[in-house]
Amino acid sequence: MESLEEMQSRHRKEQKDLQSRVTQKKKNTSKKTRKGVNTECEELERQLKERQAQELSALNGESLEPPELEADESANEESADTAQGNDVNGVADSLASNSIFEPAESENGDGKAGGGKKRNRAKERLARRAAETAAAVEEAKVEAQNQPDIKALERKKISSQFESHGLVEQMIRPDGHCLFNAVADQLQMAGIPLADDGGEVERYKTVRVRAAKYMEEHVDEFDGFLEEPLHVHVRNIRDTAEWGGHLELLALSRVYGVDICVLQDGPMQTIEPGEGYEKKGKEGKEKEKIWLAYYRHGFGLGEHYNSLRKVSSKVAP
Incomplete structure (x- = not known):
């Protein structure tokens, strides 16, 4: 057995393995x-905590015997778990205001105090669970602190590519x-007009409309x-703050x-227009290249793109 x-050693390993799985999933x-x-x-973490608590309880070999309903022990255990086990804060408050044992001067072999009252085993069990949960939370915090800073690592890898391409980031x-x-x-920056008609609207709106129109006219692609x-996606790209991605690029x-x-955390990705879409610049120059930095973790809202300008270009504040 x-x-x-x-x-406890196995439980710690299970918690560590679950934390790794959660980190990878996210x-x-x-x-x-x-x-x-x-x-x-969240559901995986809840199930693990619940199973481990049940295993510890089974190992201790104790059953709930609340004094109020001695005739039905299984119903008492369910009631105690439902009333107090669902809220860790409630357990903490209960422990702060009550002692674990009922007051008594002596206790005989069957668990009854000198005054005839039984030990409140439900409260003892909940106290142990609360202590175990608190210990697990603290251990998880320590482990989280030892995890690598994903945001910092991503920014470092992307920033290292700027110099090799002679680029500076425009936020x-x-x-x-x-x-x-x-x-x-x-x-x-490349001197390419955003719209053929030269209309004066916010520049991101112009680019959104051009992307949405192209996608609408080339359904098969x-x-x-x-x-x-x-048609739903096109409407969202054109009229809302829907995030853009590879298809829009x-x-x-x-x-x-x-x-x-x-430029991203990994190999550089180049999206080319393909045959029939290549344009020549003035005096027969090849088509322009534009540069973006893509962050998966570096910003609070999630995925993010920044503009990358040549070092010789003036960067706006």
């Missing part, structure tokens, strides 16, 4: 699956329009990659005839 020390999530992954992780506000604002900044109907690459180079 497993000893208490062996069980690292690989996207904006569309983030909510479901967080819910799944873009993280407001849901970052991809379109970053592309607009790059196009303007995009429809198979979407989880929602194309592909559409913009073809609309403006540019290569879009994306």
Whole structure:
């Protein structure tokens, strides 16, 4: 039979393994699956804590015997767990205001005090559970502090690529329009008009409209990659703060005839417009390249794009 020390050691390993799984799941999530992954992780943590508490209780070999309803011990255990086990804060308050044992001058072999009252085993068991939970929480905090700083590591890897390409970062506000604002900044730096009609509107809106229009007119190129109907996606890209991604960059690459180079935590990604979309610059120059930095973890709202300008270019404050 497993000893208490062996069980506690196994529990610590299970908690560590679960923390690693949770970290990996959250690292690989996207904006569309983030909510479901967080819910799944919370449920896994809850199930582990509940199972470990049950194993410790079984190892101790104690059953609940509340003094109020001695004739039905199983009903008493369920009632005690429901009334006090669902709220850790309530347990802490209860422990602060009550003693674990009922007051008595002596206790005989059957657990009854000298005055005829039984020990409140439910309260003792809840106290142990609360202590075990608090210890597990503290251990998880220590382990979390020892985890690598994902944001710092990502920024370090991306920043190291700037120098090799002669680039400096132009910060873009993280407001849901970052991809379109970053592309607009790059196009303007390259001297490429955002719209053919020269209309004066906010630049990210112009780029959104151009991307949405292209996708709407080329259904076969995009429809198979979407989880929602194309017309719904197009409307969201055109009229809301819906985040843009690879499909929108592909559409913009073809609309403006540019290569879009994306520096990220990993190999650089280059999105090319393809045959039939290549444009020549003045005096026969090859099509322009525009540069973006893509962060998966570095910003509070999630995925984010910044504009990357040549070092010789003046960077706005």
